[in-house]
Amino acid sequence: MPIATDAPIIIPLSDEERTTGRMAPKNLFDAVDALFKDGLVVLQNAIDVEVIDKLNEKMKEDTAAIMNGSVKVHWNQGEDKGNVSQVPPILEEYMFQQIYGNKLATSVLSGVLGPEPELHYIRSNTLLGNTTSRQKVHKDVRGRHLSHPYAIAMNICLIDVTPENGSTELWLGTNNTSPWTDHQAMNLGFVREDKLDEQRKIRPPVYGSIKKGNLILRDLRLWHAGMPNHTPETRVMLAFVYFAKWFQNPMAQKFPKSLKPLMEKYEKESNSKICVNYVDDEEVKDYLSTEFQTLFTSPHHPLQETA
DSSP states (O other): OOOOSSSOOEEEOOHHHHHHOOOOHHHHHHHHHHHHHHSEEEEETOSOHHHHHHHHHHHHHHHHHHHTTSSOOOBSSOGGGTEEEEOOOOSGGGOOHHHHSOHHHHHHHHHHHOSSOEEEEEEEEEEOSSOOOOOOOBOSOEESOOSSOOEEEEEEESSOBOGGGTOOEEETTHHHHOOGGGBSSTTOOBBOHHHHHHHHHHSOOEEOOBOBTBEEEEETTSEEEOOOOOSSSOEEEEEEEEEOGGGOOOOOEEEEGGGHHHHHHHHHHHTOEEOEEEEOGGGGSSGGGOOOOOOOOOTTOTTEEOO
């Protein structure tokens, strides 16, 4: 049974569910229901800790290289927040199926978005240590977004996360109650202050504690905000975004051609699509410097703004 508190719904998965990738029917029901109701669900024990630790070690090395000036720094909401948008290592030894083709996640995503959910956005939110500023409450979409689920972020924390080291502020349920007119401006995802005041009286924000090995699925329309990291340790959180196939999102990150057979294997086994452009390996050898454009849009919904 999920943990029933006014906090993120946590679905406790067995070791058998994790190793086989087959979720028990009741757990699948509860996970899909939580995503529709709260806009967020946590799948507990969804990824082997050994996978998480190996990826964390490499990504912290990459973070150090970024901060030493080897590539351009992409800050989320300004340098004072200490939140860096970082590319995960696009190297075969770090392309784990539990990350890029997690069957537990895609079974839930398919229940909400429809068959063959598409992975278009492959980044991470890296929160540096000893930060004091917080993000503004926002949605990850701008403009006139749809009023039903069409895109879901998959977040994977590479260390245990608590309010002390930057647990995300979550406004559960706002995926269902907040139209695009709650934005401060058409081209911004920031939520109006008067709407924040109203929502606090109905259902105030929560700050969960998430163990490494857990996997978070979040409706892209849900209000949330990055918080300060009061510890010296860098906190890396993968940020992948899946879209419904029918939405036809145009984003496609560059991947080396050598990874195509492996990615196609993951696609087949997880019933999902990894939407990337395969290029010569040499072109993306320095993956940290890969430029990207965030387009959470659809050709069939032209009144959206780019994120």
